[in-house]
Amino acid sequence: MGPSASSSSSNLLVFVPRPSLPAPRQTVGIIGWLGASLFNGWFNSILTLIGLGLLWETVPPLLSWAIFNAVWTGGPADCPAGHNGACWAFIYDKFRILMVGMYPAEQIWRPLLAGGIFVVLGAVTVFRLLNPLRLIALWFLFLLPVYWLISGGLCLTVVDQSLWGGLMLSLGLAFVGILMSLPLGILLALGRYSNFAIIKSICVGIIEPVRGVPLITILFMASVMMPLFLPVGININNLLRVQIGIILFSAAYIAEVVRGGLQAIPLGQYDAAKSIGLNYWKTTVLIILPQALRHVIPSLIGRCIALFKDTSLVIIVGLLDFLGMVKASAQDPDWLGHDAEAYVFCSIIYWVICFSMSRYGHSLEQKKEAE
Amino acid sequence: MVSQIPVTGFLFAILCCRAMNISLHKLNDGRITGLLMQLVVVAGIIYLGYLLFENTQANLEARNIASGFGFMSVEGGLPISNTLLPYTPADTYGYAFFIGVLNTLYVALFGIIATTLIGIFIGVARVSSNWLIARLAGIYVETLRNIPLLLILFFSYGVVLAGLPGPKTSLNPFFGCFINIRGLYLPKPIFQDGFGFVVLALVLGAIIAWVVSRWSVDYRDRTGISIPSGWIGSALIISLPLITYFIAGGPLEWDIAALKGFNFKGGLVFRPEFSALMIGLVLYTAAFIGENVRSGIQSVDAGQLDAAKSFGVSKGKIMRRIILPQALRVTIPATTNDYTSLVKNSSLAVAIGYPDMVSVGGTIIGQNDQAIEIIGLWMAVYLAINLIVSTIMNWANSKVQLVER
Numbered sequence: 001m002g003p004s005a006s007s008s009s010s011n012l013l014v015f016v017p018r019p020s021l022p023a024p025r026q027t028v029g030i031i032g033w034l035g036a037s038l039f040n041g042w043f044n045s046i047l048t049l050i051g052l053g054l055l056w057e058t059v060p061p062l063l064s065w066a067i068f069n070a071v072w073t074g075g076p077a078d079c080p081a082g083h084n085g086a087c088w089a090f091i092y093d094k095f096r097i098l099m100v101g102m103y104p105a106e107q108i109w110r111p112l113l114a115g116g117i118f119v120v121l122g123a124v125t126v127f128r129l130l131n132p133l134r135l136i137a138l139w140f141l142f143l144l145p146v147y148w149l150i151s152g153g154l155c156l157t158v159v160d161q162s163l164w165g166g167l168m169l170s171l172g173l174a175f176v177g178i179l180m181s182l183p184l185g186i187l188l189a190l191g192r193y194s195n196f197a198i199i200k201s202i203c204v205g206i207i208e209p210v211r212g213v214p215l216i217t218i219l220f221m222a223s224v225m226m227p228l229f230l231p232v233g234i235n236i237n238n239l240l241r242v243q244i245g246i247i248l249f250s251a252a253y254i255a256e257v258v259r260g261g262l263q264a265i266p267l268g269q270y271d272a273a274k275s276i277g278l279n280y281w282k283t284t285v286l287i288i289l290p291q292a293l294r295h296v297i298p299s300l301i302g303r304c305i306a307l308f309k310d311t312s313l314v315i316i317v318g319l320l321d322f323l324g325m326v327k328a329s330a331q332d333p334d335w336l337g338h339d340a341e342a343y344v345f346c347s348i349i350y351w352v353i354c355f356s357m358s359r360y361g362h363s364l365e366q367k368k369e370a371e
Numbered sequence: 372m373v374s375q376i377p378v379t380g381f382l383f384a385i386l387c388c389r390a391m392n393i394s395l396h397k398l399n400d401g402r403i404t405g406l407l408m409q410l411v412v413v414a415g416i417i418y419l420g421y422l423l424f425e426n427t428q429a430n431l432e433a434r435n436i437a438s439g440f441g442f443m444s445v446e447g448g449l450p451i452s453n454t455l456l457p458y459t460p461a462d463t464y465g466y467a468f469f470i471g472v473l474n475t476l477y478v479a480l481f482g483i484i485a486t487t488l489i490g491i492f493i494g495v496a497r498v499s500s501n502w503l504i505a506r507l508a509g510i511y512v513e514t515l516r517n518i519p520l521l522l523i524l525f526f527s528y529g530v531v532l533a534g535l536p537g538p539k540t541s542l543n544p545f546f547g548c549f550i551n552i553r554g555l556y557l558p559k560p561i562f563q564d565g566f567g568f569v570v571l572a573l574v575l576g577a578i579i580a581w582v583v584s585r586w587s588v589d590y591r592d593r594t595g596i597s598i599p600s601g602w603i604g605s606a607l608i609i610s611l612p613l614i615t616y617f618i619a620g621g622p623l624e625w626d627i628a629a630l631k632g633f634n635f636k637g638g639l640v641f642r643p644e645f646s647a648l649m650i651g652l653v654l655y656t657a658a659f660i661g662e663n664v665r666s667g668i669q670s671v672d673a674g675q676l677d678a679a680k681s682f683g684v685s686k687g688k689i690m691r692r693i694i695l696p697q698a699l700r701v702t703i704p705a706t707t708n709d710y711t712s713l714v715k716n717s718s719l720a721v722a723i724g725y726p727d728m729v730s731v732g733g734t735i736i737g738q739n740d741q742a743i744e745i746i747g748l749w750m751a752v753y754l755a756i757n758l759i760v761s762t763i764m765n766w767a768n769s770k771v772q773l774v775e776r
Contacts, residue, residue: 230432
């Protein structure tokens, strides 16, 4: 192509495209969207109307109950029995009990500090400042100091475990449960996956019955039966017994999750490890587990959510966790008739914690898929 | 002295292992060390079991607790409010426990049926092309999945059902149905003589429908002509009992609840404890089953749908013949787990006072301290129910899995 080519083209008829017509009004913008996603066909239109009716019936009364007609501050006298709105003053009054139970008021800085540590650890986890293995190690590292902070001893005043309660107890039971059951569950999974028939059958014999029965029966067992198993004269307090029950229960489920990860490892990995002369434990710890655990991190987070929800069952064996404190507060003779506020507040807190964990797990899963 | 036995034994075992290990190292054979290790583990477990047995014996003796199942034939004196069979407090502990087991089975069966229906509805709504319906179903799932079941139970029992009106101002949504704080009252069918023939006609209709459907598949394979066996079968199943019913002179009467004094008498009654347990269990589990249904439907490749459409297959047939068989492969295994957890979660009945097996058993433990026997029975019954559920579901799963040559 030279200058001659361009000069010759100026004599030719040049195709000038007309600007295209705008899209039909029915297919773009808000009207298009409404037509495509709410009113495409008579069936969907009816569904939309039903949905709108449902929203109209539920949302305005709910808003007026929870916000516009609500009583935010004051005492029992500000919430008369016939009042047609929520009484959040009740939650405000009971807030400390709901959070930390009967924990002495002058020692309240200790659960607060523990909560602060918890938030920092949570932030480190969510913003992925550390790799997964170091992260788990970090959580373990803080387990004993936080326990010491809450229970006392050494230079702190001892706070009896019967005074622990509320959200603090729920979170404590769940996180000690998860952290302790992780190594136990991994061992059970390795046992179930091993070639030794006897060890395999022992692990199956632990995992399957525990998974086959409700948590309540395990908790009853821990609370009522465990004292019978211990030598005469030795007593473990109820909280620790229940915690042991939760750890055993969670370990059985984690074992199955981890087994899923182990099965995803190609056998070539074992052969390769063997060929460079690694023994069983070195192969497992250095080659197999890091890969297997990475596979199952989203499912492990699912287990964390499930276990946190399950800790609410400890109310049945007489511990006053978050839900237990909520139920007890609703029965306070000064504040009768506020069950709805109590349970709504409780579900909001549970929902926020569980939903954020589930979003975190979801983001990890997407990151894994992107890799 | 006694306490030194395990320590010495343990040290001896370690020494043995060490000695064997060093000598076996030259043989370079892992099998013998493995065997030895397993033997040591077995010995440890036997010893542990022996220790537990000894401790338990000593504890039971120290606390004056009897052992064995002899208590089962003792008169219990437990008051149980919701029973499927006639029961009085004068009955034995064994019979009371049996009543509890029946209640557990009842809740499990109806819970599984109801949660499946609602779960399918939620799952289909989540993939609906209707934006609003899909969002509403999404809100339902994300709300219910992220709060504890026990909280839902407390809420439905302590707030929703406790807020219902008293017997005098009962809700009456349709004829013969009353809802108040004491329960849900429905008309109760009373079967007269001759109703057996109607049941017989129903069974006969079902058998003929099955034969017709088998024959029509065979006929279609031979000739390529498909016969609407589904319609024929449904018509048979509905019409045969109906005709028999009228020939026999309508052998069915309804017992309708009526307000007598301060309370309703008669009718089919569902107590609030039962209703709250069902509402909680069904709504909670339906959120999980809805997710299984959704992921099942979304696992079907979009090209399958386009291909079916381009053949001119009708919408209903695309659902039945293309999407459903493939979606079930993903849905059924996950749903098996949710069914078994529904069965296990029915034990939360104890928290709201519905007399299921755990609730009745807990009362028995409170009265005679025989925790080991009762907890053992609980575990056995739950394992048995879950074994049955997973056997049925595995059979269903094997039916829908892809058969590869």
